[in-house]
């Protein structure tokens with residue numbers, strides 16, 4: 539059954555004063571789009587699949603007609619299913635090559651303005667693509683639609699903590715920067731009352747961040763686990779309990795078991811989503827089955843690459859491939875994400891549509907064992923910082939039987955600390971490695987310019 543409950547109060551001026559009209563046009567358009575997205579993603583499967591086939595056909599025809607890069611990759615054939623499987627998988631390098639050689643495929647798609655977008659490259663080389671205003675409109679409406687799909691209220695505040703990615707904060711030596719808005723539900727604001735919206739760009743001033751969060755009810759907290767962990771490290775369970783968080787909308791990185799446990803203890807729900815900068819939303823975590831993610835059928839078509847399989851805890855995971863259904867100006871067709879996961883035909887909750895589980899990041903975020911198994915390894919510096927002080931830290935796997943931990947700005951380490959540190963790393967890596975601790979004046983980041991806390995150099 540598809541529907542939504544009206545949990546929110548309507549604004550006093552919710553309805554239009556014009557003849558033969560109920561809602562203001564903009565609000566009506568956005569509401570209709572949100573409800574259409576709900577019907578498309580959660581309604582009957584066959585009409586949805588027909589819609590996806592039509593969208594993929596549009597995309598292939600456009601890419602073939604407007605790009606020699608894509609003309610070479612898309613074979614001439616009348617049957618979509620045959621053509622699609624023959625299109626080679628698109629790597630990040632291929633995508634960068636197409637963009638640098640050809641730029642956007644048109645100056646204005648459907649009369650819409652085109653703008654460049656560059657990912658932060660937090661997990662590797664940044665990717666530059668081109669998008670249209672319609673792409674941004676889709677992204678914001680898909681995000682709002684999730685509130686209607688899950689019957690969540692727009693009346694609560696929304697607080698988004700974003701890792702600082704621009705040079706602004708660094709240049710001005712400011713630890714946080716705040717953007718405040720009266721509402722966060724766009725044109726739906728004329729219909730549904732909205733809580734306030736705060737975006738906190740966070741660089742490194744933790745006290746300022748906590749002070750800012752204490753100023754008003756947080757409501758929906760949107761942030762990656764890396765930032766949530768900083769809050770826990772500095773204020774513990776008491777701080778998290780005191781901030782009036784209604785729900786944590788986790789995104790961008792791996793959700794750690796410790797964060798999940800803590801929120802369960804406090805009684806705050808978590809909803810995680812899976813997305814990639816260059817394609818947008820890929821899947822939303824199921825309300826009923828934590829760890830299962832319903833694919834965002836209105837945005838992407840997801841496949842698994844059976845030729846790229848890894849074993850994690852003896853479970854086979856395949857590399858994920860996505861096609862972004864609206865990527866007309868920079869086509870993203872059969873694009874290989876860095877991530878691995880399991881793709882299922884449906885969700886145990888009853889949702890009749892492709893569902894992902896066991897999503898893990900890039901291969902370099904795993905420790906490779908000698909038996910070929912991989913251990914997902916999210917390297918946290920806090921437990922190590924509790925044992926020994928350092929300014930910077932880098933852990934890497936140079937050989938299949940060895941892990942090296944470099945501690946920056948450290949001349950020496952006491953033997954008691956060394957024992958504790960080695961025992962901690964042994965515990966989290968299942969006692970399978972020779973642990974080497976190196977104290978260095980400065981860490982050499984040339985092989986790891988993004989300063990990722992952990993890299994495995996084993997292929």
Ligand SMILES: [Zn+2]
Pocket residue numbers: 824825826827830832885886887888889
């Ligand atoms: Zn589900």
